[in-house]
Amino acid sequence: xxxxxxxxxxxxxxKLGLLFNGIVAAILTVPIVRYIMxxxxxxxxxxxxxxxxxxxxxxxxxxxxxxxVYRNPVAxxxxxxxxxxxxxxxxxxxxxxxxxAINCAHLGCxxxxxxxxxxxxxxxxxGVYYQDGSRASGPPERGLFQYHHRLExxxxxxxxxxxxxxxxxxNLTSITSELPxxx
Amino acid sequence: xxxxxxIGGWLDDRLQVGAxxxxxxxxxxxxxxxxxxxxxxxxxxxxxxxQIVTGILLALIYVPSAGEAWNSLQTLNHSVALGWFIRAxxxxxxxxxxAIVLIHMVQVILFGAxxxxxxxxxxxxxxxxxxxxxxxxxxQVLRFDQDAYWGLGIGASIASRVPVLGPQIVNLMxxxxxxxxxxxxxxxxxxxxxxxxxxxxxxAVHLLMVVKLGINEWPMPGRVVRKATYLKEYHELTKKDGIxxxxxxxxxxxxxxxxxxLAIAACAFYFGPFGPSGRPDPTIIQTxxxxxFFFLWLYAVLSLLPPSMETPALxxxxxxxxxxxxxxxxxxxxxxxxxxxxxxxVLSILLVAVSxxxxxxxxxxxxxxxxxxxxxxxxxxPQYLRNRSALERQGALVFxxxxxxxxxxxxxxxxxxxxxxxxxxxxxxxxxLIRQVIQGGGNMPAYGKNLSPAETTALVAFxxxxxxxxxxxxxxxxxxxxxxxxxxxxxxQP
Numbered sequence: 001x002x003x004x005x006x007x008x009x010x011x012x013x014x015k016l017g018l019l020f021n022g023i024v025a026a027i028l029t030v031p032i033v034r035y036i037m038x039x040x041x042x043x044x045x046x047x048x049x050x051x052x053x054x055x056x057x058x059x060x061x062x063x064x065x066x067x068x069v070y071r072n073p074v075a076x077x078x079x080x081x082x083x084x085x086x087x088x089x090x091x092x093x094x095x096x097x098x099x100x101a102i103n104c105a106h107l108g109c110x111x112x113x114x115x116x117x118x119x120x121x122x123x124x125x126x127g128v129y130y131q132d133g134s135r136a137s138g139p140p141e142r143g144l145f146q147y148h149h150r151l152e153x154x155x156x157x158x159x160x161x162x163x164x165x166x167x168x169x170x171n172l173t174s175i176t177s178e179l180p181x182x183x
Numbered sequence: 184x185x186x187x188x189x190i191g192g193w194l195d196d197r198l199q200v201g202a203x204x205x206x207x208x209x210x211x212x213x214x215x216x217x218x219x220x221x222x223x224x225x226x227x228x229x230x231x232x233x234q235i236v237t238g239i240l241l242a243l244i245y246v247p248s249a250g251e252a253w254n255s256l257q258t259l260n261h262s263v264a265l266g267w268f269i270r271a272x273x274x275x276x277x278x279x280x281x282a283i284v285l286i287h288m289v290q291v292i293l294f295g296a297x298x299x300x301x302x303x304x305x306x307x308x309x310x311x312x313x314x315x316x317x318x319x320x321x322x323q324v325l326r327f328d329q330d331a332y333w334g335l336g337i338g339a340s341i342a343s344r345v346p347v348l349g350p351q352i353v354n355l356m357x358x359x360x361x362x363x364x365x366x367x368x369x370x371x372x373x374x375x376x377x378x379x380x381x382x383x384x385x386x387a388v389h390l391l392m393v394v395k396l397g398i399n400e401w402p403m404p405g406r407v408v409r410k411a412t413y414l415k416e417y418h419e420l421t422k423k424d425g426i427x428x429x430x431x432x433x434x435x436x437x438x439x440x441x442x443x444x445l446a447i448a449a450c451a452f453y454f455g456p457f458g459p460s461g462r463p464d465p466t467i468i469q470t471x472x473x474x475x476f477f478f479l480w481l482y483a484v485l486s487l488l489p490p491s492m493e494t495p496a497l498x499x500x501x502x503x504x505x506x507x508x509x510x511x512x513x514x515x516x517x518x519x520x521x522x523x524x525x526x527x528x529v530l531s532i533l534l535v536a537v538s539x540x541x542x543x544x545x546x547x548x549x550x551x552x553x554x555x556x557x558x559x560x561x562x563x564x565p566q567y568l569r570n571r572s573a574l575e576r577q578g579a580l581v582f583x584x585x586x587x588x589x590x591x592x593x594x595x596x597x598x599x600x601x602x603x604x605x606x607x608x609x610x611x612x613x614x615x616l617i618r619q620v621i622q623g624g625g626n627m628p629a630y631g632k633n634l635s636p637a638e639t640t641a642l643v644a645f646x647x648x649x650x651x652x653x654x655x656x657x658x659x660x661x662x663x664x665x666x667x668x669x670x671x672x673x674x675x676q677p
Contacts, residue, residue: 039354039365048360069466072361079363080250081464082332102468107485108336110468112555117585118633123471124337125486126551126600128628136628138551138600141490162360163336165353166494167343 048074048161054089054099057154062094065113065131073161085163087147088113088120089156090131097156100133101145101164108165111144120144141166207394208433211425215401217432220294222439223287224393228386229440230280233447234318237273238375245325247371249364249463252327256459271451274326277319279447281477284315289532295520296399298408302512304392307385309508314382316477321374323475327367328459333472335362337485344494362465397421398428402520409517471555473546480542486551487542550599553589557597564594571648578645581638585630593649601627608650612657616643 034041042048054068068089075083088111090098100120102110109124119136120129127138134143145164150157195201244263246255259266288308291297297305320338324331335357342356343349358365400420426432457475461467474482488496522529554561563579571579582588590600611619620639623629634642650656 037355039357039359040351043350043354043360067466067468072363074360076364078248078250080248080253081462081466082249082363083361084464084466085361086466086468102465103336103340106340108340109333109472110465110470112468114558114586114589116558117587117630119586119628121553121555121586121589123552123555124333124482126553128553130628130632136623137626139486139488139490139493141493163339163353163357163362165340165343165350167340167345167349167353 042074043162049159050161051150051157051159052161054087054156054158057091057151057156060089060091060097060156062091065090065115067113068099068156070158070160085160086110087158087160088144090133097149097151098133099147099149099156099158101147103145103164104140105135105142105144105166106138106140108163208429209427210394210397211421212398212428212432213400213420214424214426216398217426217435218401219435219439220290221398221432222436223283223290225436226440226443227280227283227287228390230276230283230443230447231382231386233444234273234276234280235379237269237276238379240269241273242375247325247367249327249367252325252367253459253462256326256328260456267456268451270456271454272447273322274457275447275450275454277322278476279443279450281315281319283443284312288312289536291399292528292532293522294399294402295408295522295525295528297512297515298518298520299410299413299512299516300396301392301399302516304389304396305512306509307389307392309505311382311385311389313505314378314385317378318374318382319475319477321370321378323478324367324370325374326457326459327463329461329463329467329470330458330472330474332362332463332465333470334474335366337472337474341497344497346498399520402522404519404521404523406521407517407519471552476543479546480539483542483546483551486549487545548599552598553586553600554598555589557588558583558586561588561596563588564596567593567649572644574641574644575648576645578641578643581634581642582645585633585638585642587642590627604646604649606650606654608647608656609654610657611646612659613643613647614659615657616646620646 050073052070052073054070059068060066066089067086069084069086072079072083072085086102088100088102090100092098100111104111104122104124104127106122106125106127109122111120111122111127111129113120118131120131120133122128122138122140125139127140128136129140129144130136132143133146135141147158147160149159191201241259244255244259244266246252256270259270261267291305291308297308324335339353339357339362342352345352354360356366356369357363358369397417400417461470473479484496485493519525563583568576568579588597590598592599592603593605595603607616617639619625619627620634620642621629621631630639647656
């Protein structure tokens with residue numbers, strides 16, 4: 001559209017107005033994006049994981065694998081039951097421990113422990129793991145996720161706080177099989 | 184009547200939309216399009232309106248808080264008058280909406296309606312399919328029960344596989360480190376504000392183009408779409424053989440839309456609302472989470488893909504599928520519209536339909552999952568224990584106690600993860616059975632560490648009895664030769 005000569009100034013002012021609104025939008029974008037990205041920024045700063053007690057060692061008899069529950073360190077009052085996270089504690093021989101995430105390394109369903117056959121089985125897609133957490137069969141590409149742990153003054157501590165997923169398990173130790181595998 | 188007319192006239196003097204609306208309503212459409220095949224688009228719109236109304240009604244009671252959502256659903260189901268019925272309407276409405284959108288899409292492909300000049304209408308339609316599925320998934324999350332909780336875990340696990348950005352996407356999706364209050368709040372915001380907003384905007388654009396470009400004419404074999412001539416031909420067709428959409432074509436849409444609403448109400452009344460299943464308490468691990476009907480096929484695919492294929496298929500598959508849908512009208516924008524002349528289109532739809540149907544069917548009995556309680560709830564069929572030795576019966580006990588039954592069926596009872604063992608003695612020799620039990624392989628865990636030699640002996644003795652009457656047990660041919668008395672004897676023949 002051509003603008004008559006006498007009205008050039010108004011046309012310029014409209015363009016200036018558009019530019020002004022563009023600048024204001026850009027300024028407002030910064031806080032909005034930071035607001036949306038705050039869960040990511042927290043993860044970057046490493047504020048999710050912390051050392052938590054799973055309780056006295058006597059709860060975990062030698063040679064057995066037991067379910068333990070901890071309250072997630074990052075929780076809101078309205079989280080309800082969802083902040084209570086279960087995990088599997090294996091007392092290997094009284095001295096050595098392994099703490100596995102409840103989540104299957106395939107797609108995160110809750111694995112169940114079968115002491116009779118010493119296997120973890122997943123109800124969703126059929127993943128199976130040995131007692132040491134290594135992959136036995138099914139769709140998982142790896143063994144169970146394992147939390148870092150330490151023993152202190154008769155209690156078992158694990159480093160936890162974030163749901164383990166196949167892509168974000170770098171902070172968890174990986175498991176190599178105890179068994180020599182025949183291919 | 185006169186009063187209504189006066190008020191209407193008063194309003195239209197100010198609104199100035201009456202003439203436009205009348206013109207739109209009475210625009211001519213080709214006579215054959217006043218058909219029962221052309222009612223699915225409007226039916227989807229009708230169901231969407233039902234979803235808006237029932238959704239607002241549910242929001243009067245529902246509490247989008249991880250700690251309270253499940254309780255508020257129980258209140259809706261049991262304490263609020265007809266709360267169960269409104270929940271059921273919304274739930275069944277969502278199932279019907281996805282189904283109708285899919286049927287509409289199939290009709291559009293079979294009738295070549297995505298071809299020139301309706302490419303953009305089709306592409307907005309693909310976006311509508313995406314937001315409809317987005318509504319279905321986020322809605323399933325708002326029914327905050329065990330299935331929703333672990334379904335979110337599956338979503339997070341899939342998202343985490345995106346290279347480099349995976350963990351960040353998971354945090355963004357969950358709104359924090361775990362599935363909790365923040366997760367439900369953001370899915371509530373998506374389901375109630377963001378996605379419906381998009382849906383309404385896309386529906387408006389979609390409808391505007393349907394009206395502006397005209398409804399697709401009935402495809403006739405031999406009537407070929409060419410960009411140079413199509414618009415002229417279409418206008419001639421509507422001029423020569425057109426009827427006004429209102430009232431001569433719309434009555435079928437009205438009847439079908441009403442019928443669908445009745446069908447939803449009937450399903451809601453007879454089958455009731457969906458769930459909620461157990462409390463969303465992650466410490467209750469005795470659960471086998473399942474997605475809603477329209478995601479069951481994906482559940483099956485995720486179980487059946489080989490591990491190495493999974494991440495590429497999950498990340499590349501959707502992109503390829505979407506790209507194919509978006510490019511469809513550009514690659515096949517001209518030519519025949521009639522499905523009688525387009526065998527590849529028909530076969531492609533059949534292939535997709537049969538695949539989705541097969542996967543959905545498989546997810547009904549999940550042959551890939553161990554039956555978690557088969558070892559304690561499914562006894563060994565008595566005919567497999569009759570006239571057996573003490574050792575063989577001891578082996579049957581090992582079979583149960585070591586959860587073999589969770590993966591292996593006997594007489595069609597038990598898991599289907601591994602092969603049924605009714606005739607295993609016909610297929611494997613004693614030595615092969617021992618090797619398989621101890622070392623595993625072929626997707627079976629190795630039991631070497633979990634069975635004592637005595638248990639292995641008993642188990643294999645039991646397995647050796649598993650063969651149908653009249654069929655010989657498997658034999659090692661080389662062993663027979665090796666143990667034959669005349670082996671190595673010089674030939675006596677001249």
